[in-house]
Amino acid sequence: MNSKRYSRQRELIYETLIHTTEHPTAEMVYHWLKPENPSLSLGTVYRNLKLLADDGRIARMAFPVERYDANITPHPHFRCDRCGAVYDIDLPYEKDIDRAAEEASGHQIRVHEVLCRGVCVKCRKEETRSS
Amino acid sequence: MNSKRYSRQRELIYETLIHTTEHPTAEMVYHWLKPENPSLSLGTVYRNLKLLADDGRIARMAFPVERYDANITPHPHFRCDRCGAVYDIDLPYEKDIDRAAEEASGHQIRVHEVLCRGVCVKCRKEETRSS
DNA sequence: TTAGGTGCAAACAATTTGCCGTGTT
DNA sequence: AACACGGCAAATTGTTTGCACCTAA
Numbered sequence: 604m605n606s607k608r609y610s611r612q613r614e615l616i617y618e619t620l621i622h623t624t625e626h627p628t629a630e631m632v633y634h635w636l637k638p639e640n641p642s643l644s645l646g647t648v649y650r651n652l653k654l655l656a657d658d659g660r661i662a663r664m665a666f667p668v669e670r671y672d673a674n675i676t677p678h679p680h681f682r683c684d685r686c687g688a689v690y691d692i693d694l695p696y697e698k699d700i701d702r703a704a705e706e707a708s709g710h711q712i713r714v715h716e717v718l719c720r721g722v723c724v725k726c727r728k729e730e731t732r733s734s
Numbered sequence: 735m736n737s738k739r740y741s742r743q744r745e746l747i748y749e750t751l752i753h754t755t756e757h758p759t760a761e762m763v764y765h766w767l768k769p770e771n772p773s774l775s776l777g778t779v780y781r782n783l784k785l786l787a788d789d790g791r792i793a794r795m796a797f798p799v800e801r802y803d804a805n806i807t808p809h810p811h812f813r814c815d816r817c818g819a820v821y822d823i824d825l826p827y828e829k830d831i832d833r834a835a836e837e838a839s840g841h842q843i844r845v846h847e848v849l850c851r852g853v854c855v856k857c858r859k860e861e862t863r864s865s
Numbered sequence: 866t867t868a869g870g871t872g873c874a875a876a877c878a879a880t881t882t883g884c885c886g887t888g889t890t
Numbered sequence: 891a892a893c894a895c896g897g898c899a900a901a902t903t904g905t906t907t908g909c910a911c912c913t914a915a
Binding site for chain 1: 748751752754755756757758759760763783786787790791792793794795800801802803804805806810811812814815819820821822823824825831832834835838839840841842843844845846847848849850851852853854855858
């Protein structure tokens with residue numbers, strides 16, 4: 604399915620990610636590699652990060668665009684992988700997560716967010732209908 | 735501190751958010767309001783969403799930019815409110831969250847992400863030093 | 866040889882900002 | 891009257907894409 608050939612740049616980028624825990628942006632990866640690889644271009648970094656993520660070799664962490672919510676009480680969300688819709692999930696806030704994370708990391712934790720992903724009710728119905 | 739005067743546009747935008755659960759983007763809010771408010775501009779929507787979020791009247795949900803992680807096992811993250819750094823948190827994946835969310839929402843949940851926010855160890859140290 | 870990959874620059878998309886006239890206080 | 895705010899358009903920033911050349915298989 605994914606016919607790919609070896610590419611020095613891709614492996615460089617992958618190795619860079621393997622050896623850091625900084626969760627770098629594309630820009631960061633580019634600046635780290637550029638000095639040793641002067642011909643490397645930012646477009647290539649973006650392209651390969653996308654390829655690697657599509658292959659499941661790395662994880663992409665982000666919302667595609669900014670969204671807003673008038674409900675300022677922290678609560679879990681769900682985003683549909685198919686249609687991109689965002690829904691609230693009606694579950695209580697788990698303070699335990701903050702406590703446990705604080706203990707495990709040493710950082711001072713103010714809040715946490717839970718974002719679930721999958722297929723929403725609506726998209727699942729449409730899927731069933733057309734199969 | 736935040737000296738603000740009344741603004742029809744800001745209240746319109748806030749009312750819109752209050753009456754939806756769609757977690758809209760700035761663009762969505764703009765398109766909903768534009769027909770009834772032809773003079774409204776997109777810049778104003780962005781400006782007021784930011785003002786409202788800074789005042790804590792609404793919540794902003796997003797990562798500022800895309801980040802990548804070679805560790806594809808789902809695990810909790812922490813982002814520092816001060817310096818923006820992202821760290822891993824070494825805690826086990828809680829399948830219970832998926833089960834509970836699935837039950838509460840009816841959506842099919844594949845995974846969830848936990849993002850904690852607060853002040854990282856490094857920033858806290860710098861803060862203490864300078865106060 | 867021939868796809869897939871790269872570099873580069875142009876295109877796009879999302880968001881911010883400067884300027885200047887308007888409206889709230 | 892002062893100055894925050896809105897409209898508009900230009901500027902920035904992050905990301906994608908088209909094209910001509912290059913390279914692994």
